[in-house]
Amino acid sequence: MKQELYVHFHPDEKPFVDRAAEWVERAARNHEIKRTDFLDPRQAEIVTSLANRSADVQLRLVGGYDAAERRRAIIAPDYLVLEDEPEGIALIKISGGTQGRLELDHGDYLGALLGLGIKRDRIGDLHVHDEECYCLAAEEIADYINIHLRQVHRVHVLTDIIPLSELRISAPDLEEMNLSVASLRLDGIASDVHRISRSKIVDPIRAGRCRVNWKVEENPAAQLKAGDVVSLQGLGRFRLMEVEGMTKKGRMRVKIGKYR
Numbered sequence: 435m436k437q438e439l440y441v442h443f444h445p446d447e448k449p450f451v452d453r454a455a456e457w458v459e460r461a462a463r464n465h466e467i468k469r470t471d472f473l474d475p476r477q478a479e480i481v482t483s484l485a486n487r488s489a490d491v492q493l494r495l496v497g498g499y500d501a502a503e504r505r506r507a508i509i510a511p512d513y514l515v516l517e518d519e520p521e522g523i524a525l526i527k528i529s530g531g532t533q534g535r536l537e538l539d540h541g542d543y544l545g546a547l548l549g550l551g552i553k554r555d556r557i558g559d560l561h562v563h564d565e566e567c568y569c570l571a572a573e574e575i576a577d578y579i580n581i582h583l584r585q586v587h588r589v590h591v592l593t594d595i596i597p598l599s600e601l602r603i604s605a606p607d608l609e610e611m612n613l614s615v616a617s618l619r620l621d622g623i624a625s626d627v628h629r630i631s632r633s634k635i636v637d638p639i640r641a642g643r644c645r646v647n648w649k650v651e652e653n654p655a656a657q658l659k660a661g662d663v664v665s666l667q668g669l670g671r672f673r674l675m676e677v678e679g680m681t682k683k684g685r686m687r688v689k690i691g692k693y694r
Contacts, residue, residue: 462490471555472504476648496521498570524576535660540589561604608691621654
């Protein structure tokens, strides 16, 4: 049975597939409710596909707000009312103190949280503004963060647990780039975005250090499309925002958003 499942997923995803399949099986057979940690969009896709294979199981994905990227899954027997189950998500407001003039970014806040010994999957989306950051986190660790997080990249900060209704959503901080490319090949576009040679891009892709829409992609010739999000380990991630048409020389004009 497991081998049939594995056919649909990348080998690197097998450990997560095993865990997700167990969650679904326990909900169906043992009538258990499972609330996962925060899942990235690919993990949420895997859990959804496995839950859909069982008529005795239902699934709800929650991230603290409707458009959340990282979400917790609530997996339960089909006879329960999932809307009555708590999401288990807390909202923590992180405010800069006297040194707030130093500009902090997403990586600074995430690094400070992980520096407390918190695993990445316990943290949901972060919404960064000029003077503050709104952190969605597993309810179980909210008090720990509130007590211990006092510094972010040399900046002293204050924290407060506030209602989810007070979340201030921020737009992704993207550096927009307009490129002229020969094709929509992954290696070619990634090479131009990161300003390194194609030969140096190919090796990490083939080594499994590239993800397209959070799924491992090992084929340098894979074709991208508008909306795709590409992440390369050690280089960051970007979104192919638009394919704008052809130039007179037969090249393609694309708009890229590179995450800062």
